[in-house]
Amino acid sequence: MRFLSADVIYPSYGNPLREHVLIVHHDGRIDGIVAKADIDPLKIEHFDGALCPGFVNAHCHLELSHLLGKFPMKTGLPAFLMEVTRQRETAMEDIISAMQEADSSMWQNGIVAVGDISNAPHSLDIKADSRIYYHTFVELLALDPQKATTAIEHGNAIVALAKERNLSASLAPHAPYTISTLLVEGITRACRDMGMPTSIHMLESNDENEFYVQATGGYRKLYRELGIPITHFEPTGKTSLESILPFMDKDVKTLLVHNTIATVWDADWAENLHANLYWCFCPNANLFIEDRLPDIPELMQHIKHIAIGTDSLASNHGLSILDELKTIAHTFPSLTTEELLQWATDGGAQFLGLSDRFGILKPGLSPGILHLTTSEIQPETLVNRLF
Ligand SMILES: [Zn+2]
Structure with a gap:
């Protein structure tokens, strides 16, 4: 499992999530989205910017x-x-x-x-x-x-x-x-x-x-x-x-x-x-x-x-x-x-x-997970593919 976090997570349904962690299997399948406080901080990979679906x-x-x-x-x-x-x-x-x-x-x-x-x-x-x-x-x-x-x-x-x-x-x-x-x-x-x-x-x-x-x-x-x-x-x-x-x-x-x-x-x-x-x-x-x-x-x-x-x-x-x-x-x-x-x-x-x-970050799906280098879309935003 990987425990991915960022300044903001856009699940593409409901509200953007702050102070949350996306738990992902090594094949890219989402296991869950949970509050950051519930995860051992040493396990969390933090990204500056945002996470969103492919x-x-x-x-x-x-x-x-x-x-x-x-x-x-x-x-x-x-x-x-x-x-x-x-x-x-x-x-x-x-x-x-x-x-x-x-x-x-x-x-x-x-x-x-x-x-x-x-x-x-x-x-x-x-x-x-x-x-x-x-x-x-x-x-x-x-x-x-x-x-x-x-x-x-x-x-x-x-x-x-x-x-x-x-x-x-x-x-x-x-x-x-x-x-x-x-x-x-x-x-x-x-x-x-x-x-x-x-x-x-x-x-x-x-x-x-x-x-x-x-x-x-x-x-x-x-x-x-x-x-x-x-x-x-x-x-x-x-x-x-x-x-x-x-x-x-x-x-x-x-x-x-x-x-x-x-x-x-x-x-x-x-x-x-x-x-x-x-x-x-x-x-x-x-x-x-x-x-x-x-x-x-x-x-x-x-x-x-x-x-x-x-x-x-x-x-x-x-x-x-x-x-x-x-x-x-x-x-x-x-x-x-x-x-x-x-x-x-x-x-x-x-x-x-x-x-x-x-299309959405939801447990059970493998929607692709992207890291955007800024929290909001700006001219300098870059995209990195995590899955
Ligand atoms: Zn056309």
Whole structure:
């Protein structure tokens, strides 16, 4: 047994604990959390700063790891996507080694579980060999409703390959501007039948709403540049969220990713319609692409569940949940470390259905145990992995 203590312990449920000791088996399984006074002081290992559970990265794209440092920042999303389309193809060995490096850096950064978006099967072997738990969201795109069935068949084939490797996987629609309502219905029905969560990029930029309101703006231009006709797309006159969410199965846990331009009205409307929504913030990617952040302190008053993601190395400088939390803490100083850590651990674990393994410091669990070098999240905080 090890007896770990720190200035403060954030269990990610209930209040932060001071003057407490975390008792941990040598394999990382938590035996208990007890008052410091009850433990022989000679046995206690004290850490300056804080202890918390391992981080859950609710949104990543391991497949895009080779695109680190390739794109200009602050171009807006349609221009960014054009670059991804142009530069995505690279020699497979470079793609694989970039993914391996990204996987081990996430481990070093204290991440224990990842919700990872995949368009192809080539990240599966790395995930199967990783010390990190991965849930793969096989991401589908097809604006043309006639292509929905083929897309779902293609996605199911990748889900089957994941299952062959004992990896958890389910289907996910990409984003409102690349899907049809038929595709969304088919995907979320399949997720419901499998008892699995899904994920969708949502409300990332004003162009997204403009496309749905009147089929103009950056996405119309993007489709024209890609030479893809959008004759089958009919604008709804509503926001992207209003246009898509009604077609998503309400029994399926659904991660709305980014929410950069989400308003309180959007949050109220969506929560009212769908009881299983999780709102994922990826602040560093938002700053990289759009140079703006969602109004998290406002939104959090109107939504039930929050998780944190890094997005991919195409739109971020690293895959570190702690760095995401630093950005949020710096921008919104009214938020507490306790709140941020709950989102970064328990929030993602709940969404991925992993609450019996990760997310909280509770006896019987092996959630990973992290040492943060300061009691509260600050620009200089570092993370060390204890388990
Ligand atoms: Zn993403």
